[in-house]
Every structure is written in C-alpha cells, then in structure tokens.
Amino acid sequence: MSLNQDDVKKVARLARIKLPAEAIPAMITELNGIIKFVEQLQEVDTKGVEPMVRVVTMPLPMRDDRVDYPNLQREVLSNAQEADIAGNRGRYFVVPKVVE
Amino acid sequence: MTKLTELTITAALLGLKTKQFSAAELVADHSAAIIASRSLNAFITETLDSAAERAKISDQKYAAGTAGVLEGIPLGYKDLFCTKGVLTTAASHILDGFKPPYDSTVTARLDAAGSVMMGKLNLDEFAMGSSNETSFYNAVTNPWRRRSDPNTPLVPGGSSGGSASAVTAEMVMGATGTDTGGSIRQPAAFCGLVGFKPSYGRCSRWGVVAFASSLDQAGPMTRSVADAALMFEVMAGFDPLDSTSANLPVPDTRAAVASTDLKGVKIGVPKEYRIDGTNPEIIAMWEEGVRWAKAAGAKILEVTLPHTKYALPTYYVIAPAEASANLARYDGVRYGLRVPAASLDEQYEATRAAGFGAEVKRRILIGTYVLSAGYYDAYYRKAQQVRNLITRDFTEAFTKVDLLLTPTAPSSAFAIGDKTMDAVTMYLNDVFTVPASLAGLPAISIPAKLDSAGLPLGLQLIGRAFDDAMVIRGAAVLEKSAGFTHRPHSIAG
Numbered sequence: 001m002s003l004n005q006d007d008v009k010k011v012a013r014l015a016r017i018k019l020p021a022e023a024i025p026a027m028i029t030e031l032n033g034i035i036k037f038v039e040q041l042q043e044v045d046t047k048g049v050e051p052m053v054r055v056v057t058m059p060l061p062m063r064d065d066r067v068d069y070p071n072l073q074r075e076v077l078s079n080a081q082e083a084d085i086a087g088n089r090g091r092y093f094v095v096p097k098v099v100e
Numbered sequence: 101m102t103k104l105t106e107l108t109i110t111a112a113l114l115g116l117k118t119k120q121f122s123a124a125e126l127v128a129d130h131s132a133a134i135i136a137s138r139s140l141n142a143f144i145t146e147t148l149d150s151a152a153e154r155a156k157i158s159d160q161k162y163a164a165g166t167a168g169v170l171e172g173i174p175l176g177y178k179d180l181f182c183t184k185g186v187l188t189t190a191a192s193h194i195l196d197g198f199k200p201p202y203d204s205t206v207t208a209r210l211d212a213a214g215s216v217m218m219g220k221l222n223l224d225e226f227a228m229g230s231s232n233e234t235s236f237y238n239a240v241t242n243p244w245r246r247r248s249d250p251n252t253p254l255v256p257g258g259s260s261g262g263s264a265s266a267v268t269a270e271m272v273m274g275a276t277g278t279d280t281g282g283s284i285r286q287p288a289a290f291c292g293l294v295g296f297k298p299s300y301g302r303c304s305r306w307g308v309v310a311f312a313s314s315l316d317q318a319g320p321m322t323r324s325v326a327d328a329a330l331m332f333e334v335m336a337g338f339d340p341l342d343s344t345s346a347n348l349p350v351p352d353t354r355a356a357v358a359s360t361d362l363k364g365v366k367i368g369v370p371k372e373y374r375i376d377g378t379n380p381e382i383i384a385m386w387e388e389g390v391r392w393a394k395a396a397g398a399k400i401l402e403v404t405l406p407h408t409k410y411a412l413p414t415y416y417v418i419a420p421a422e423a424s425a426n427l428a429r430y431d432g433v434r435y436g437l438r439v440p441a442a443s444l445d446e447q448y449e450a451t452r453a454a455g456f457g458a459e460v461k462r463r464i465l466i467g468t469y470v471l472s473a474g475y476y477d478a479y480y481r482k483a484q485q486v487r488n489l490i491t492r493d494f495t496e497a498f499t500k501v502d503l504l505l506t507p508t509a510p511s512s513a514f515a516i517g518d519k520t521m522d523a524v525t526m527y528l529n530d531v532f533t534v535p536a537s538l539a540g541l542p543a544i545s546i547p548a549k550l551d552s553a554g555l556p557l558g559l560q561l562i563g564r565a566f567d568d569a570m571v572i573r574g575a576a577v578l579e580k581s582a583g584f585t586h587r588p589h590s591i592a593g
C-alpha cells in the first residue's frame with residue numbers, strides 16, 4: 001500500500017495539521033518511505049495471535065471517587081494564551097466563536 | 101587534586117558526609133562547568149540561582165543530620181519532566197512558555213531525596229529522534245570527537261542527548277532520561293555513560309510529557325553503575341497517579357552493585373542480533389563482552405529471538421500511533437503556542453503546523469494513518485500482534501537464561517547534520533534497543549571500549565521484567581571487567 005496526495009491531505013486534516021500545497025509532494029515521499037518499511041510486518045503469520053494491548057499484566061487499579069486536590073482552576077488557566085483568569089465572567093479558556 | 105566535577109555521585113556523597121567539601125562548593129563548581137560548556141547546548145533552561153539556594157539547605161541538612169540519600173548532588177532533568185514553575189518545553193515550539201503547575205513524580209522524588217536541579221536538558225522534540233537534532237532549541241554536541249577529525253562536531257545520540265552531553269561534560273553528576281525505543285541507552289553508548297531503562301512500570305510516568313505511553317519509561321544516566329542504581333532506587337516506586345505503575349517494592353540494589361562475579365548466572369547471546377553488515381568493531385566489542393562475562397563465571401548460551409527483525413517496523417507503527425493520540429492535546433487553547441485564526445478548527449491547524457517540527461509531524465501523520473478507518477487492522481492491530489510475538493520470544497529465552505548480552509547501538513556517534521540520515525536510516529539506530537522496549541524489559545547500556553576513531557561503544561544487558569536487580573548486577577560486574585576510564589579530551593584537558 002502507499003499513500004497518494006488525497007491520503008496525505010486526509011490524514012493531515014484528521015490530525016489538524018495544516019500542510020501547505022508545496023509541502024505535500026515531499027511528505028508523500030517521506031511517509032511512503034516509512035510505510036514501505038513497516039510493510040514487512042505483513043510477512044509475519046499472526047493467525048490466532050492476540051494483539052498486545054498492555055505491557056504489564058495487571059488489572060487497572062480503582063480508586064475511591066473523592067477529590068484529592070484543592071481547586072486549581074487559576075493554575076490550570078495560567079498557561080493559556082487567552083483565558084479569563086480574573087474570573088470577571090466566570091474563569092474559562094477563550095477560543096474563537098464555535099456556535100453560530 | 102581531583103576536581104569535584106569529576107567525582108561519581110557515590111564518591112561525592114561520601115565527601116559531603118565526611119565534610120571534605122560542602123554542597124555549596126559542589127554546586128558552585130558544577131555551575132561554573134555548565135557556564136563553561138554552554139557551547140554544547142546541553143541545557144534548554146539553567147536554574148543555577150535556585151540550585152545555589154538549594155545547596156545551602158543541603159549543607160544545613162548535613163549539619164543537622166537530616167540529609168537525604170542524594171543530598172546536595174547536582175542533577176539535570178531532561179526537559180520532558182514537568183517541574184513546577186520552571187519552563188518545560190519537550191524541546192518543542194508548541195510548548196512555548198509552558199510552566200507546569202506541578203512536578204513529575206520522578207523529579208519530585210529526586211528533589212525530596214535532596215538532589216539539586218541544575219536545569220532542564222535538551223532533547224529531540226517530544227523525544228522523537230536518535231541524534232538530538234530534531235530539537236526546536238537546536239542540536240546538542242557530544243563532548244567526544246573523533247581522534248583523526250577533532251573539528252567535526254558529533255551528535256550525543258538521542259533522544260536524551262542533552263542529558264548524555266551534560267553528564268559526560270561533567271556539568272551534572274547524573275541526569276534523568278526517558279527511553280521509548282532506546283532514548284536512554286543509545287545516547288549513553290554514544291557518550292561513554294551508563295544508561296538504565298528500568299522495567300516498564302517501575303518509574304511513574306506522571307508529569308512526564310507523553311510520547312508513546314505503552315513504551316515510555318524514565319531512568320538514570322550516570323558515570324557509573326553504582327550511581328545509576330542509587331538514582332534508580334529514588335526514582336522508582338509505585339505511584340497511584342500512573343495507572344500502569346507497578347505496585348511492587350523497589351529492589352535493594354546494593355548487593356547487585358557490590359557483585360564481583362557472575363557465578364551461577366546464565367547469559368544469552370541472541371543470534372538474530374548478529375545482523376549482516378554490522379560494523380566489525382561492534383561485533384568485536386560484543387565478543388569481548390561475552391569473554392568478560394565468561395571470565396566472571398557466567399554460563400554463556402546462544403538463544404534465539406526469531407521475531408527480532410520485525411521489532412523496528414512494529415515500533416514504527418505503535419509509537420507513532422500512540423504519539424498521534426497523545427499529541428492531540430496540543431491545541432493552542434490550554435497552554436503553549438497559539439496561532440490565532442478565524443475559526444477554532446483553523447486555529448488548531450495553524451497552531452499545530454507552526455508548533456511541531458518535521459519529524460514530529462511525520463510521526464503524527466503516520467500514526468493518524470495507521471489508526472484511520474480501513475488501515476487499523478492492516479497496520480496497528482498487526483503491529484500489536486507482532487509485538488506479542490516479540491514479547492513471547494523474550495519470555496521463551498528467559499526460561500533458559502537470566503540476562504541477554506548485546507551491543508547497544510550499531511555504530512558510534514555520527515556527525516551532526518550527516519546527510520545520509522533519512523528518516524528510516526535514523527530509525528535503524530535503535531535496532532538493538534527497541535525489542536526490549538516493546539516487551540517492557542529492563543535494559544542497561546554500559547561503556548565497553550573505544551572504537552578505532554576513539555569514540556565510546558556500549559554493551560547492553562537485558563533482563564526479565566522486574567528483575568532490574570539482575571540487570572544491575574550484570575552491569576556492575578562487566579563495568580569492572582571493562583575498566584572504562586576514558587574521558588573526552590575536551591573534559592580531561
């Protein structure tokens with residue numbers, strides 16, 4: 001299998017990375033180099049082999065549903081480029097308008 | 101007189117306890133070394149002022165008899181570990197200005213043990229690379245040079261390249277690294293250091309910027325096996341904040357470090373690691389390692405790991421797939437870089453286009469592709485199945501042997517900007533380190549000897565899951581056999 005221009009545009013869109021038109025030909029070559037390399041896996045007989053989804057065989061731990069931390073809203077907002085940290089309108093991240 | 105910066109952590113702790121020098125002096129000498137070696141570009145952020153303050157506290161603790169196990173020891177942290185209030189970049193433009201409101205568990209444990217953070221160390225962007233050349237903060241230089249070509253700067257390896265360079269150049273006594281496919285062991289080999297990747301689950305991933313969560317593991321990079329064991333015991337341990345953290349006691353490695361022989365230990369030599377075209381100097385170094393192990397009393401057995409050949413292609417499906425999911429969080433909304441645009445979607449696309457470098461974009465796109473509808477089974481699921489086969493190979497081998505002995509890397513350090521290195525060629529650097537990562541096994545690189553160019557080569561030992569103490573024992577004995585005392589000319593003077 002190999003990726004064409006439409007595939008590369010599609011994955012760039014899915015990954016939300018803007019790719020200028022002039023960058024696409026080189027990206028096709030690079031990605032196909034990697035895909036060709038990983039294509040070797042098709043040689044391996046994996047019939048009946050379980051996919052490995054965890055490294056350490058242990059159940060995921062459960063914990064009590066309780067609050068362990070004080071309210072860190074101010075700290076959480078402090079790294080945003082744009083946020084209403086002062087809380088004039090309710091303390092939130094600011095983004096371009098999403099809902100018309 | 102030996103300079104304080106030349107000491108191992110073990111020797112420095114003894115000096116501090118016996119009042120031969122103060123923590124303030126030790127830290128001041130390392131600060132001077134950091135300033136003198138700035139041209140290596142090992143640090144992204146220096147924290148020398150806070151280090152000097154912290155050293156005063158260490159001296160008070162020694163006086164009061166309340167010193168921690170690493171009290172007063174100058175360390176550097178790979179800039180993938182969150183440090184409260186201190187810039188944390190992952191060497192990426194997209195984390196511009198990010199000051200975490202909390203510490204990673206691993207660095208918090210080191211801090212609590214009394215060590216002194218000298219700063220945050222350079223790395224490949226998001227730990228994706230084998231040469232430290234993908235950093236937004238530019239390449240790091242290896243303190244070692246080829247004897248015949250001392251003017252060509254070499255890479256320190258990667259992704260923990262700043263950590264390797266800083267420990268080698270005696271700017272810090274030890275450093276944290278992280279290893280996803282070899283990122284502790286390969287730079288340790290390139291720089292003549294000890295680099296230890298503990299079993300997956302030993303060191304908490306809490307507060308470590310995520311690359312590929314089923315592979316990422318923190319570990320120490322030091323100038324001796326004893327130092328690595330000391331740092332490991334502090335860094336490791338159960339952490340409820342990491343759901344894959346192993347709820348097991350941290351092994352006491354003192355007996356392992358003190359071992360002088362390998363009597364009763366069976367060491368396997370995997371025949372599939374003898375890859376056609378491997379540099380003969382690497383093979384000769386490996387054979388010498390086998391002789392050392394044998395002379396120390398180990399029983400040597402040839403073992404087979406039939407799926408070794410498929411480890412790299414498996415890794416280059418699984419790691420990018422996990423990375424594409426982990427790096428989805430960089431949206432320009434909550435932290436780091438934001439490139440404003442008219443709509444939220446356009447803002448995501450513009451921010452991520454500007455914020456990620458070329459290698460990171462390649463891996464996100466490959467990861468997105470192998471996880472996308474129609475390709476998931478052919479690539480991602482297939483790779484997970486092969487990963488299982490690779491792990492079974494190890495499980496089978498470890499029914500016969502206690503350790504595996506291999507080279508760490510297929511070459512010594514190469515030149516910065518080497519144009520023969522396309523993406524796939526660069527990936528081959530990890531051919532000997534990736535299999536143990538896929539299986540979550542503990543593995544260590546120790547410096548074995550210099551090649552004909554005068555550059556360090558590393559030997560790797562791989563152990564059973566959670567038998568970290570056996571790996572340290574093997575390394576401690578082979579370290580004595582190797583007697584590697586070489587230092588780069590630029591440092592030894």
